[in-house]
Amino acid sequence: MKNKPKILIVDDNPENLISLEKLLYTLKVICVRAHSTNEALKLTLNHEFSVVIIDVQFPETDGLKTLQRLHSKKKTRQLPVIFLSSNNHEDSFLLKDIKSGSVVFIHKPIVPELLIGKIRVFHELYLQKRKLADLLKFKERVNIKLHEAIRKAEQANYTKSLFLANMSHEIRTPLNGILGMANVLAETNLNNEQRSFLNLIQVSGENLLIIINDLLDFSKIETGQISIESISIHLTQEIETVMTLMRINAQDKGLNINYSIDSNIHTQISGDPFRIKQVLINLINNAIKFTESGGISLNVGLNNNLFGQSFIRFSVIDTGIGINDDSKNNLFKEFNQVDNSITRKFGGTGLGLAICKSLVSLMHGRIGLESEVGKGSVFWFEIPYIKTHEKSNQEVIYTEFAQPHNLKILVAEDNPINQKVAIHSLNQLGYQCDLAKNGRQAVEMHHKNEYDIIFMDIQMPEIDGLEATVLIRKYEKEIEFQKPVIIIAATANAFNEDKQKCLQSGMNFHMSKPFRPEVLKKMLLKAIKMANNF
Ligand code: ADP
DSSP states (O other), rough: SOOOOOOEOOOOOOOHHHHHHHTGGGOOOOOEEEESSHHHHHHHSSSSSEEEEEEEEOOSSSSSHHHHHHHHHHHTTTOOOEESSHHHHHHHHHHHHHHTEEEEESSSOOOHHHHHHHHHHHHHHHHHHHHHHHHHHHHHHHHHHHHHHHHHHHHHHHHHHHHHHHHHHHHHHHHHHHHHHHHHHSSOOOOHHHHHHHHHHHHHHHHHHHHHHHHHHHHHHTTTTTOOEEEEHHHHHHHHHHHHHHHHHHHTOEEEEEEEEESSSSSSEOOHHHHHHHHHHHHHHHHTTOOSEEEEEEEEEEOOTTSSOOEEEEEEEOOSOOOOOHHHHHTSSSSSOOOOHHHHHHHHOHHHHHHHHHHHHHHOOOEEEEEEEETTEEEEEEEEEOOSOOOOOOOOOOTTOOSSSSEEEEEEOOHHHHHHHHHHHHHHHOOOOOOSSHHHHHHHHHHHHHSSSSEEEESSSSSSSHHHHHHHHHHHHTTOOOOOEEEEEESSOOHHHHHHHHHTTTOOOEEESOHHHHHHHHHHHHHHHHHHHO
């Protein structure tokens, strides 16, 4: 056997040691001799023994003291000891104080079978203990490796998500240039051919933006950076907004599109309007994408579960290609599509439904589908139904205000292309503006010129948009300024959390880049309305 067990035999008489060793020969162990208990104690420090055999009567110290010294050390606390004794009286005296089951007495003259039998029992125990210790060590090593692997996987996942988020931001910035300038160009004199080319640029840019938004959402969900709002919303208004957008896409394909809302639903509910619309837009866009004829309808109804909880169920019904049973279960996992030919024919990243599933579960709801190949699909999701009575302040009609054209506007933007986009977009709406290349310049120019509106980029050199806003607000307080400037964040940081940061720094509105001309106009109208109220 590899690593044969060792037995320590202790006796002051060398002849006894030799005969003991002979007796133990059959056990195939290594016998280590000690001629005194002191020597024995020293040997236990450097060797690992399976059992110690001690003659109780030693001249310098008795067996009990040796045992006590052995038991006082951590390494030998559990070490089995066999005492060889010729004095029955002393044995009973010793036994009184010994609590350990690993100590036995064998009386002289020794019966070899008895001694060997006892040793075998201790050996078996020792071997089991060694196996257990090896197993524990192995488990510990595996655990360390496992933890390291988990840590690395988490780190890699986090890095990947961070990379995706950064890349999305970086791509968004030049895309703002492309879409922004395309929008500016669309307002100039173009012949039909030029206009159709421009239209292709715009459509491609918009599609790219959808992909980038999906990637950004996906990475934010993975890193747990998405928070869900709970505000009072007017359900019909939100659905109307979605349908207005979707109608254009459906009509382009010659598809009917309609919606119905169960009359029992109280239309003022609590929820996250942005996320509800995001899921609806995703499902309806898919329905349009995978339907060649017929139409799409959105039904909104109530559903009570077994526990009496009420949910609002949104069902998007199409008459499209349908989905086979094998694919249904996987569709809500990221990067999953029914088959690869779908990607070639219809495009898409396979992320949309995974994002919808995450968002719906963040809203404490669930999502599912029913579908038949060739007939169509129903994609549904439900979220808790919470009635509110607060009036929504979301949908204010801004178009009714007259637009003054003598506004003093500053654009704080470091990217030269995005500067052009902002200047031209504002010019086309009839406004002039000044330009600041970073946050510091924006603060200085505002001190000098006292602007009505500032469009503030966030990531800028020297002083970023958030810090610049804080400085401007501080300055306004110091001089007890009556009419604070309206600051609109115009940024590629498109998330709700980014928006919150902007508002917390003292900005009034948030507009994500790239922005459409209608959004810019709406922002200006909102700003003017706010300025009029001061
Ligand atoms: P993408 O549409 O970007 O590929 P999604 O996650 O939104 O990603 O959808 C995943 C897949 O689910 C699609 O590629 C398609 O195969 C299938 N799918 C989704 N909606 C429908 C639908 N209404 N009809 C048929 N197939 C659908």
